[in-house]
Amino acid sequence: MARAVKRSSDGGDARRERWRAHREARREEFVDATIRALTKHGPDVGMDEIAAEAGVTKPVLYRHFADKSDLYLAVGQRGTDLLMNRLKPALVDEGTPYERIYRAVDSYLATIEEFPELYHFVVRRSFTDKPVETDIATEDKRIIANTLARLLGDYLRAFDMDSGGAEPWAHAAVGMVQAAGDWWLERQSMTRQSLSDYLTKIIWFAVDGLLRSGGIAIDPQVPLSLQPNPPLRLVEPDTQGEDGDDRRARG
Amino acid sequence: MARAVKRSSDGGDARRERWRAHREARREEFVDATIRALTKHGPDVGMDEIAAEAGVTKPVLYRHFADKSDLYLAVGQRGTDLLMNRLKPALVDEGTPYERIYRAVDSYLATIEEFPELYHFVVRRSFTDKPVETDIATEDKRIIANTLARLLGDYLRAFDMDSGGAEPWAHAAVGMVQAAGDWWLERQSMTRQSLSDYLTKIIWFAVDGLLRSGGIAIDPQVPLSLQPNPPLRLVEPDTQGEDGDDRRARG
DNA sequence: GAGTTACCGTTACTTCCGGTAACACTAATC
DNA sequence: GATTAGTGTTACCGGAAGTAACGGTAACTC
CATH class of the missing domain: 1.10.10 (Arc Repressor Mutant, subunit A)
Structure with a gap:
């Protein structure tokens, strides 16, 4: 070639x-x-x-x-784009810690609520004979978790705390929201808002406890001024090269 | 005939x-x-x-x-039994709240550490052409989460608190541990003990925050006396009949 | 307008694998 | 010896993924 x-x-x-x-x-x-x-x-x-x-x-x-898995990946990518486009503003926009957590959680839940078939297709890997190694849902979770880990790690370091727990923490948080969302989507026995509230509280409690154990106490209702540097981005730095074509029509 | x-x-x-x-x-x-x-x-x-x-x-x-999925289910069941046999004592045995959480988390991580192929087989559903509807990992998570929900719900009610959050909380906790375990198993960048510690802390912070928001404060280092009634059991009440054989060797 | 490129589209095939049919044999009980 | 409930085999079926081979068409170059 x-x-x-x-x-x-x-x-x-x-x-x-x-x-x-x-x-x-x-x-x-x-x-x-x-x-x-x-x-x-x-x-x-x-x-x-x-x-x-x-x-x-x-x-x-x-x-x-190329084959069925290729098509599967493309379908998954559609879901990824959808989710990331909603999650990104929720995470990077300013606000109080509580607000930011809530926005992120709720935008995730809103997305899976809006596209349940797509969601189910991606998480239950029905379809596809062979691939396995390239699993959309796992990959997405990894990307989001990495982003969260950096975000939290920056804060921890800013407070002079051990940032080693940021990575497991981030993966834990992502898994938590995903599992709760899965449960909720199946039998919607509570409103989305209630669940978002619960999850936000849990996450906040975990963050707060982590900070308190390091002697730091912050107010969830007061915006944090710390600006992550360099600015947060959700995509993996893989497909770099020359990507001038990230402008795409979105129906 | x-x-x-x-x-x-x-x-x-x-x-x-x-x-x-x-x-x-x-x-x-x-x-x-x-x-x-x-x-x-x-x-x-x-x-x-x-x-x-x-x-x-x-x-x-x-x-x-009967078919490939049947075999798949049987393999999965093997893993389920393995896990449940270890998880059950960790959850039901006495101890301080912190200890109990730690034991449960660590016994889970120990299990997946010991049988990584089986674990991967169960969570990545490679294999099986058709089934989908019967997913081992999801089912296991559901069972564990239900048990946790009952456990936590009992405590919340004992403290006269709203127990509505117990269920999402339980699913969230289970998903959290699973996701963190998955991450850890893939690239073991920290000791199992460290991860168990981190996760236990996170879970405890979440429980503690939940209780505090209801005006209750308990000491994680003091055993709780509340005895769930009827006694806790991990299995689904499906294969009941006569099960006089719940005495089993535990390595 | 001839040639080239890079698509569009079809029907008919091959291959692989999950699952089955048909057939033959053995050990225990009555 | 009959019956039951297994053991095991080879040879096949059927469906779906993926391919071969063929023909058509729009855009651009010379």
Whole structure:
């Protein structure tokens, strides 16, 4: 694949960009169809059914996705984007500690409430024969937990406390919210607000206890002034290179 | 085929019991073979390979397990038993609140540390084509969380507090430990004891905060005298009947 | 307008694997 | 010897993932 382009000065690859954008759009279109097929036929959809839902036949699907897991990953990525776009402002925006925790928790719950099929598809890994190693939900949790760990670690260090507990703490918090959300989504025996409140309290208690054990006491109702540096970001620093294309239409 | 049994008074079905025990033993033998095959061939083992590992061919396997998910469930059950047998004493035995939390958390972590392949098999649901609806890990978490919810709810009610938060709290706690354990198992960057300590602290802070917000303050280093009634048990009240065999060796 | 590129789309196939049918043998009980 | 409840085999079925091979079309270059 190395430099197979004929390099016809610069006119030749004018198409390239167009095609690339087209492929991208087509993939998204298939992801949409997959989600539709998923809600229609349940989690055991076959590739034929997905293709039919998209109005094409199987080989077309396979031109855009290497195999079923690839499609699965793309569907998961859709969910990830959805969630991250909501979680990010909740975490980075200013406010009192209590508010920030609440916003984060509640925006998560709101997201899974709004897209329950997508959520279930991602967490129960129904579908996909082989992959295993690339699990969307685990990966997402890892990303969010890392972000939280940095956030909390910065605060702990700012208070001259041992920051070693930040990482397990972050993973614990993420797992906690996920598990509680899963339970809540299944049998909605309380309002979302109540659950968000409970979870926020629990998280706050844990943070507060951690700080108190280091001799620090802060007021959950007073905004913290500490600015994490460098600024917080949710995405992994993997797909860096040149990503000037992070502007995308969002319906 | 109705009433093909000759009902030879009562001597006839003396065999029955023997066969039943035999079948039971055979199933366990196959579960062992599955676990061996699993660690040998990775999570994508085929039924042929499992059968070969057990020294037989496929149809024999299918005499004892309805399908692949059935086998999967049996393997999962093995893990569940293992875990529950360790968790139960940790939860029911006496001690200070801190001790009890610590024991429960640490015995969980010890278990997954000792059987990492089994753990991974159960949580990443690699394997199994269709089932989905019967997920071991989720079920286990539900059972443990229900037990915890009852435990905490009893305490809350004993203190005349609102016990509505017990259930989400319990699911949150379970998810927390599981997520932290998962993270720890993957990259063991701290000792088990450290993690158990951190988690115990977090859980205790959450409990303490919950109680304090209700005006109650208890000392984590002083045993609680409240005896849950009826006595705590971890298993679901499904396979009841006659279970006189709850006396079991504990290594 | 011929050639090239990079898609669109189809039908018909292969492969793999979970699961089954059919058949033969053995040990215990009555 | 009949019956029951197992042991085990080889050879097959069926469904779904994935592929081969074929033909069509729009855009751009020369």
